[in-house]
Amino acid sequence: MVGTHMAILDWSQCQAVESVADRRSGAWVFRDTRTPVSVVFDNLEAGASISEIMEWFHLSREQIAAVIDFAARSLDVPAVTPSAPLVDAHTI
Numbered sequence: 001m002v003g004t005h006m007a008i009l010d011w012s013q014c015q016a017v018e019s020v021a022d023r024r025s026g027a028w029v030f031r032d033t034r035t036p037v038s039v040v041f042d043n044l045e046a047g048a049s050i051s052e053i054m055e056w057f058h059l060s061r062e063q064i065a066a067v068i069d070f071a072a073r074s075l076d077v078p079a080v081t082p083s084a085p086l087v088d089a090h091t092i
Helices: 002-006 038-045 050-057 061-075
Strands: 017-019 028-030
Touching: 038 050, 038 061, 050 061
Parallel strands: none
Antiparallel strands: 017 028
């Protein structure tokens, strides 16, 4: 499910979005809106087109492209390796 992967992205690095504590309980929204970033991914996953999402949520193509591009670029970032070795409880 796409929504579960969004939590691991560092959305603070995406200029098109913001998180404001008193707006949508601090969820990541498009800058200067109340529209959660998740609506793009949820609706794309459900089969909506970018044009439909633009119309339904009053977003520009640039806004939508910015979050899709950010998410795509984030997939290229190598995963952080834990500094301490993981211990299997079965070997203790």
